[in-house]
Amino acid sequence: MIKAIRGTRDLLPPETALWNFVEAAVRDVFRVYNFHEIRTPIFEETQLFARSVGEETDIVSKEMYTWEEGPDPETTLLGAWYDQRKSRYPGSLQRTTARQDLITIDISGGADTYLVELKLRPDAGVVDRLEARKRAWLAAHPGSKPPKLILAVPTWEEDRAKRIPLGEIILDSLSVNLAGEQSPQSLTLRPENTAGVVRAYIEHKLWDRGLNKLYYIGPQFRRERPQKGRYRQFYQIGAEIIGPPTAGSESPARDAELLELLATFLDRVGITDWTLQLNSIGCANDRAKYNDALRKALEPVVSKMCSDCQRRAVTNPLRVFDCKVPEDQPIIEKLPRISQFLDEPCRKHFEEVQGILKSVGVEFQLNDRLVRGLDYYTRTAFEFTHGALGAQNAILGGGRYDGLSESLGGPSAPGIGFAIGEDRLVMALKESAEAVQRKPDVYIAPLPGMNREAARLARELRHHDVITELGDENFRLKKSLETASKIGARFALIVGENEVKAGAFALKNLESGEQVSVPRSELAQKISELARKIQSGR
RNA sequence: GUGGGAGUAGCUCAACUGGCAGAGCACCGGACUGUGGCUCCGGACGUUGUGGGUUCGAUUCCCAUCUCCCACCCCA
Structure with missing residues (x-):
């Protein structure tokens, strides 16, 4: 059996209703904060x-x-074929265009030769490929006349390939990449989305619009060992505020705005017991100084620490603060803190962020052990944590990245962003709230010969926004009603000859068992009215 | 990548120190030919994750492998 691969999973109903709820809520919040969606590859x-x-x-x-x-x-x-042929029949091929790694071969009038040449060399594999394509085409189009087989060859300066039909050559010239190695490109499934957004910002010169407030929702990929709330394909909801400094992108007001947005969002979806952990990790300069100081401070004590810390002390001293080994804590407590190394602008920035947060009433906890793992972070760093998620208690995180654009070759474009782990958010919600999946308003139960009439009715009802499930005339009425109550429909609508003759249909309330006859013209209104009453009564 | 736990019917789980693979729920049909839920009766349901080994015989013991869970490393 073929299964979803390790670390990936299917999101199924009714859980998908919860995902949609989260996404709808966050879009709604983004809307009033004037963020706009971006979708990167x-x-x-x-x-x-x-x-x-x-x-x-x-x-x-x-x-x-x-x-x-x-x-x-x-x-x-x-390319190989060209080389062989050229050495065997000098002059048979002509270079008409040349770039370093590309040559256009003029084979006009030489079509037959081309084919003969190919056929003489089945080992080259080209003919095999052409024949395979021909067979595949014939299999897919039985009875058709033999096709013109097409070999697609990438060309330079042409966005698509020129085409060589087999057996009936119609092309004039063909470009071959003789180097045979347009240097292979290394590609990666995005492990996070900020880099992509900043790349797009640079590529499309988004600074021309001033301050950009962008958000995204989508899958990210990391090849780690799966764990509670950590998947290899996971989903993030994130946002970035980025723009030229003159547009105010560097202002602490933006940091605070983003954090306040997050608090609003979490409250909105019903996660109220969150904690905002806040820190400033300074600018690149501060961090360099701090890193040095940290290394120095660690040097005399590192031998007494756990093996992980010994490694961290060398590779990434900041991460020592993540250590959870109790014995190491007294040592860690005595280490210098980043707050002592912030320069004047950074300290002011951080103070102002806190000031605004206080004035809008967003609670936070200063945590000078909070560091971020990604290289691009500067100044404000934060995390929202939530209990009951095991070791993965951080539900979202983010920070400022004032130098990222430059390091990717763009202009100065300070920014701040966050990413919410949607998988974990949904997981947290699942524990408190039951997914609300709307039940059908009505189940249409057609009696024999009534499929057509039932389809007409279903179309009308759905047109009036009534959630309708449609049965089948081959089902016995008993089975239809059984199904109707099983799927949680509010009403069953019985469509039989009697009803059609009378022009009124039997509408049965599946909860009370009460059954009334409703004239066809009033059906849609009646059902949506009654369904709404039941819905709101709960 | 490392450590620990677990994989048996669609779901939740049984099966003693190796001896015919079971129950509840769910599903399907009937009692009840155009009236659901309740009840009763009946039915289907499995390469015991996969592959190998030990054994007369393996769900059970051994090895390998895959997957899931928990944690570590790390991290939005």
């Missing part, structure tokens, strides 16, 4: 993540889905 050049997230991070060094886009095999084969 699900895969990008590997370099994008290496440069933004950081080469040395675990994400990049061992958790990405990365593959190489090699040269087209047909191109390679044709």
